[in-house]
Amino acid sequence: MAERVNAERFISIEGIARRYPAAGGSFTTIFENLWLQVPRGEFVCIIGHSGCGKTSVLNILAGLETPSDGVVVVDGQAIEGPSLDRAVIFQGHALLPWKSVIGNVAYAVSSRWRKAGRAEVEERSKRFIDLVGLKGNEAKKPAELSGGMRQRVGIARALSIEPKILLMDEPFSALDALTRGTLQDEVRRICKSTGQTVVMITHDVDEAIYLADKIVLMTNGPEAMVAEVVENPLPADRRRDSIHREPDFYTVRNHLVDFLVARSRTFKDEKPAGYDPRRPPLVRLGEPVAPPPINTIPFPAVATARD
Amino acid sequence: MKSLGVRAGLLSVLLFVVFCAAWQLAVTPSASTGPALDPEYAKLMGISTAGAKSAMPGPLDVAAKLWDNLKRPFYDNGPNDKGLGLQLLYSIGRVALGYALAVVVAVPIGFLIGMSPLAYRALDPFIQVLKPISPLAWMPLALYTIKDSALSAIFVIFICSVWPMLLNTAFGVGAVRKEWLNVARTLEVGPWRRAFTVILPAAAPTILTGMRISIGIAWLVIVAAEMLVGGTGIGYFVWNEWNNLSIANVIVGILLIGVVGMVLDLILARLQKRVTFPE
Ligand SMILES: Nc1ncnc2c1ncn2[C@@H]1O[C@H](COP(=O)(O)OP(=O)(O)OP(=O)(O)O)[C@@H](O)[C@H]1O
Numbered sequence: 001m002a003e004r005v006n007a008e009r010f011i012s013i014e015g016i017a018r019r020y021p022a023a024g025g026s027f028t029t030i031f032e033n034l035w036l037q038v039p040r041g042e043f044v045c046i047i048g049h050s051g052c053g054k055t056s057v058l059n060i061l062a063g064l065e066t067p068s069d070g071v072v073v074v075d076g077q078a079i080e081g082p083s084l085d086r087a088v089i090f091q092g093h094a095l096l097p098w099k100s101v102i103g104n105v106a107y108a109v110s111s112r113w114r115k116a117g118r119a120e121v122e123e124r125s126k127r128f129i130d131l132v133g134l135k136g137n138e139a140k141k142p143a144e145l146s147g148g149m150r151q152r153v154g155i156a157r158a159l160s161i162e163p164k165i166l167l168m169d170e171p172f173s174a175l176d177a178l179t180r181g182t183l184q185d186e187v188r189r190i191c192k193s194t195g196q197t198v199v200m201i202t203h204d205v206d207e208a209i210y211l212a213d214k215i216v217l218m219t220n221g222p223e224a225m226v227a228e229v230v231e232n233p234l235p236a237d238r239r240r241d242s243i244h245r246e247p248d249f250y251t252v253r254n255h256l257v258d259f260l261v262a263r264s265r266t267f268k269d270e271k272p273a274g275y276d277p278r279r280p281p282l283v284r285l286g287e288p289v290a291p292p293p294i295n296t297i298p299f300p301a302v303a304t305a306r307d
Numbered sequence: 308m309k310s311l312g313v314r315a316g317l318l319s320v321l322l323f324v325v326f327c328a329a330w331q332l333a334v335t336p337s338a339s340t341g342p343a344l345d346p347e348y349a350k351l352m353g354i355s356t357a358g359a360k361s362a363m364p365g366p367l368d369v370a371a372k373l374w375d376n377l378k379r380p381f382y383d384n385g386p387n388d389k390g391l392g393l394q395l396l397y398s399i400g401r402v403a404l405g406y407a408l409a410v411v412v413a414v415p416i417g418f419l420i421g422m423s424p425l426a427y428r429a430l431d432p433f434i435q436v437l438k439p440i441s442p443l444a445w446m447p448l449a450l451y452t453i454k455d456s457a458l459s460a461i462f463v464i465f466i467c468s469v470w471p472m473l474l475n476t477a478f479g480v481g482a483v484r485k486e487w488l489n490v491a492r493t494l495e496v497g498p499w500r501r502a503f504t505v506i507l508p509a510a511a512p513t514i515l516t517g518m519r520i521s522i523g524i525a526w527l528v529i530v531a532a533e534m535l536v537g538g539t540g541i542g543y544f545v546w547n548e549w550n551n552l553s554i555a556n557v558i559v560g561i562l563l564i565g566v567v568g569m570v571l572d573l574i575l576a577r578l579q580k581r582v583t584f585p586e
C-alpha cells in the first residue's frame with residue numbers, strides 16, 4: 001500500500017509558497033498554498049503565462065531555491081537542497097564554456113560516480129553524447145555548437161547521471177521550429193523508453209500536448225495557483241506528423257488555449273464550486289467529469305464515438 | 308597585394324630607419340657650427356674640431372655599446388661593473404619574487420573576498436585607500452622595518468602587484484554566472500571541487516587581466532626602486548651610467564628595460580589567451 005502511495009505521489013508538492021519582499025515592508029506573493037502530485041514515470045508539463053512563477057516552482061523542485069512556505073516531498077523524503085537525483089535542464093543551456101562537449105558531460109558523470117575510473121567516465125559520457133546524436137562533436141567547445149546542439153549537450157548531461165526526476169525549464173524555447181521538433185522527438189523517445197519521471201515547463205501548447213501525460217495549468221500571477229490538471233487524452237503512440245489528426249487533439253488544444261487566453265486571468269474570481277487548492281481538479285477531456293444530462297450529446301462527440 | 312602583416316612590418320622598419328637617420332643627423336654637428344668655434348679654444352677644452360662629436364651619442368654609438376654589452380652579458384667586476392645581463396637578471400629575480408609572493412597572497416584572499424559579499428564590503432575601504440598609494444612611498448617604511456634594501460625592493464614589488472590582482476580576483480569570483488554555480492549545485496559538487504572546477508576557470512580571464520596589469524606595474528616600479536636602493540639591477544645600472552656620464556649606456560639600459568617589459572607582458576598575454584574561453 002505504502003509502495004502505491006509513493007508511486008502515485010512520487011513528487012508531492014505540499015503547500016509551497018514563494019514571496020518576495022515588496023516596497024513598504026510588505027510582501028508580494030507569487031504563489032502560495034500550491035499543491036501538486038506527480039506519479040512515478042509520468043511526463044508532466046506546466047504551462048502558464050510569463051511571470052506566474054513556473055521557474056520558481058521548478059527551482060524549488062530542483063532544490064536550488066527554498067520555498068517561503070511548505071515542502072516538496074520526493075519519493076517519501078522532503079527535499080533539502082539540490083540533489084543528483086533531480087537533474088535540471090536549464091533554459092539557457094548552462095554549459096561550462098571552458099569545457100568541451102565531452103568535458104561537460106563527463107563533469108556530471110564524475111560527480112555522480114565519484115570513484116569511477118577515467119575510462120569508465122569517458123565511455124559513459126560518449127554513450128550519452130551518441131544518444132542525443134552528437135557523435136563526432138565530443139571535442140568541440142560549446143561556442144562552436146549551434147543552439148540546438150548546445151541544448152542536446154544539456155540533455156545528455158542531465159540524462160547521463162540517471163536521475164530519478166528530470167526537470168526542464170523551457171528547454172526548447174530558444175530554438176527554431178525544426179530543431180525544436182527533432183529534439184522533442186528525441187526527448188520523448190528517451191523518456192518513454194526509460195520510464196523517466198519528468199516535470200517540464202513550457203509556453204508552447206503543442207509541445208505540451210505532444211510530450212505530456214498530464215498538463216498542469218497555472219493561473220496568472222501574482223498569487224498564481226494550479227487551476228487544474230488536464231489528462232492528455234491522446235494515445236501513447238502519438239506521432240508528431242499525425243498528431244493533429246488525432247480525434248481529441250483539437251479538444252485538448254482548444255481547452256488549453258482557452259485557458260491561456262481567458263481563464264488564466266479570470267480563474268481567481270470565478271473559482272468552480274468546491275475548488276480545493278490541495279486537490280486541483282483532474283480534467284479528463286472527452287469524458288466529462290460529471291455525468292452529463294441525458295438529453296445532451298457528450299462533448300466532444302467524436303471522442304465518445306471512438307470509445 | 309601583400310598581407311596587412313607584411314605591409315605593417317615594412318612600415319615599422321621604414322619608421323625605424325627614418326628615426327635612426329633623424330637621430331644620427333641631430334647629433335652630428337653641422338658644418339656651419341664647426342668653424343664658429345675657435346680652434347684654439349676647442350683645443351683648450353679638449354675637443355677636436357675635426358669631426359667633432361656632441362656628447363649625445365648617435366644610434367651607431369648605441370648599437371656599438373649594445374653589441375659590447377651583449378657580447379659579454381654576465382661578467383662581474385665588482386659592485387660598479389657588472390654585465391648588463393647580470394643586472395637584468397637581478398631585476399627580473401626581484402620582480403619574480405615579489406610578484407610570486409603577491410600572487411600567492413592576492414589570489415586566495417581575492418577568492419574569499421569574491422565569495423563573501425560581507426568580506427567584500429568590510430575590506431573595500433581599506434583596499435580603496437591602500438591601492439592608490441605610490442609603491443615607492445612604502446620604501447622608507449620598508450627600509451625601516453625590514454632593514455634590508457634588497458628585501459625592501461621585493462616588498463615594494465609585492466605591494467604594488469597585490470592590488471590589481473586582489474581586486475580582479477575578487478571581482479571575477481563575484482561575477483561568476485549563477486547558472487554555472489547552479490550546475491555545480493545540482494551535481495552536488497563539494498566546495499573545493501566547485502572552487503577549482505567552476506569558479507577558478509570562470510574567473511581565470513579576469514584574474515589574468517589583473518596579473519597582467521600587475522606585472523606591468525611591477526616592472527615600472529622595480530627600475531625606480533633600484534635607483535633608490537642601489538647596488539644591483541637594471542635601475543641601478545641606468546643611474547650608475549648617468550653618474551658615469553655614459554649616455555650611450557643609459558640608452559642601452561632604457562632599450563633593454565623596454566624589451567624585457569614587453570616580453571613579460573607577452574608571457575602574461577599568452578597565459579591570458581590560454582584561459583580565456585569564448586561564450
Ligand atoms: N528576486 C526576485 N525579487 C522579486 N521578485 C522576483 C524575484 N525573482 C522573481 N520574481 C518575480 O517572481 C515572479 C515569478 O518569476 P518566475 O521566473 O518564476 O516566472 P516564470 O513563470 O518562470 O516566467 P517566464 O515564463 O517568463 O520564465 C515574477 O513575476 C518575478 O517578477
Ligand SMILES: [Mg+2]
Binds near residue numbers: 054055056169
Ligand atoms: Mg521561467
